[in-house]
Amino acid sequence: MTESTRRKVRTLWVMAALLAAVxxxxxxxxIGSSDVQSADVSRPTGDPADRLRGLAADLSEDASxxxxxxxxxxxxxxxxxGLIDGQLPRATQDLMPLGFTVSDGTDPVTNRRYTxxxxxxxxxxAWGVYLIDxxxxxxxxxxxxxxxxxxxxxxxxxxxxxQVPGSxxxxxxxxxxxxxxxxxxxxRNDSLFHALAVELGSxxxxxxxxxxxxxxxxxxxxxxxxxxxxEPNPLVRETADNLANAGLAVCRAWSKDCGKLExxxxxxxxxxAENGTVFLHVEINRTVRDDNAMSSRLVRAIADAMKK
Numbered sequence: 216m217t218e219s220t221r222r223k224v225r226t227l228w229v230m231a232a233l234l235a236a237v238x239x240x241x242x243x244x245x246i247g248s249s250d251v252q253s254a255d256v257s258r259p260t261g262d263p264a265d266r267l268r269g270l271a272a273d274l275s276e277d278a279s280x281x282x283x284x285x286x287x288x289x290x291x292x293x294x295x296x297g298l299i300d301g302q303l304p305r306a307t308q309d310l311m312p313l314g315f316t317v318s319d320g321t322d323p324v325t326n327r328r329y330t331x332x333x334x335x336x337x338x339x340x341a342w343g344v345y346l347i348d349x350x351x352x353x354x355x356x357x358x359x360x361x362x363x364x365x366x367x368x369x370x371x372x373x374x375x376x377x378q379v380p381g382s383x384x385x386x387x388x389x390x391x392x393x394x395x396x397x398x399x400x401x402x403r404n405d406s407l408f409h410a411l412a413v414e415l416g417s418x419x420x421x422x423x424x425x426x427x428x429x430x431x432x433x434x435x436x437x438x439x440x441x442x443x444x445x446e447p448n449p450l451v452r453e454t455a456d457n458l459a460n461a462g463l464a465v466c467r468a469w470s471k472d473c474g475k476l477e478x479x480x481x482x483x484x485x486x487x488a489e490n491g492t493v494f495l496h497v498e499i500n501r502t503v504r505d506d507n508a509m510s511s512r513l514v515r516a517i518a519d520a521m522k523k
Contacts, residue, residue: 262323263331263346264373267386270333270344271362271369276392279339282405287313291342291407292414298330298347299383299415314340319349325377327351334388341388341398342407346376354381355521356415358424358483360401360408364391365427367504371514372425378518385411401426404482412483421450421493423517424483428476430500433466438513439476439498441468443484450493450520457516463503473498 283291290309297306298317307317314335322329327350334342357379359365359372369386376382387408389398400408401424416422433439440455442448447455447469459465468477478484478496487494497517503509 261320263320263329264324264370266331266333267344267346267362267369267373267384270388271386274363274388274390274393276390276398278341278390278393280341280389280393280398281339282397282403283313283340283342283407287342288407288410291315292410295332295345295411296414298332298345298349299353301349303330313342314338315342322377325380327380341393343388343400343411344386345411346373346384346386348376348380348382351381353383353415353418353420355379355383356412356420356422357382357384358408358412358422359384359386360399360424360483361391361426362386365425365499365504366501367510368425368427368499371499371504371510374510374514375423375425375517378514379521383415401481401483404486409482409486413486416483416487416490416492416494419492421495421521422483422487423495423497423521424478424481426476426478426496426498427504428498428500430502433474433476433500435464436466436473437463437500437503437509439466439468439473439496441473441477441479441484441496441498443478443481443488443494443496445484445488445491445494448493451495453523454495454517454520457520458513461512461516463509463513463516468496 291313294306294309310317316333319330327348330347330349332345334340357372357375359368362369372384376384385408387400391399400406412422438458442451455465455467466473476498481496484494484496503513
């Protein structure tokens, strides 16, 4: 074989190797069907606050929604807890067939790594948005059950998520009024939102659930804090004291009538009460939600209690 022929053979081998590599990449990135979303876990998603705000703004009470079946809930919980426990490849295999997209990035505010799980768009499989701080062990569950209804709670949720390393944020993927109230995850126990809250609560992780009310509903009150259907433990009491010390007018549901804002029918709170785990139902008036300085004081007060 002449030197010219050997050079041609080497060139052909290099070209073949390159084509094979391209084929592998295309094969990975092309995973998909009507039931499978591509999950590019290496693509940064940018600012998670912007992403959640956009997702919340797109929710409509006219959108279709159906609760997941028990089998779908079980599979999704396996995937989500797998992500929380650091089992990324296996977790995405559970989540992708359910229509979820999984991506990760670095939070530009905290410089901590996170993973974001987003439900299938424009589908009745509107089963939630889940933001996981992967930089620290699981420490807090932040819950936003009524995005685009309790306005601003998704922003406050992200702010609290950022204050406590190791937090997981659960945001409903559907409007509260969707399908005649089937989308109201705070008052139903058939949602993936509820199933994950129950699972993480069983690990004895505190839950803080954020709601909003009109100022006129309970005039003179900024915040209503309640343990839901349970009794106030020291962490709930300390959080209430922190909020009052931050200059916010607090109604403590265990010592005063706070109207219909006490969350006693909240399904996540009822489960926590049955199992003796920490649950804080936090109602925030419109003034606080619209005022960045006041909502920042709210977030710091809660976070300071949770970080002890």
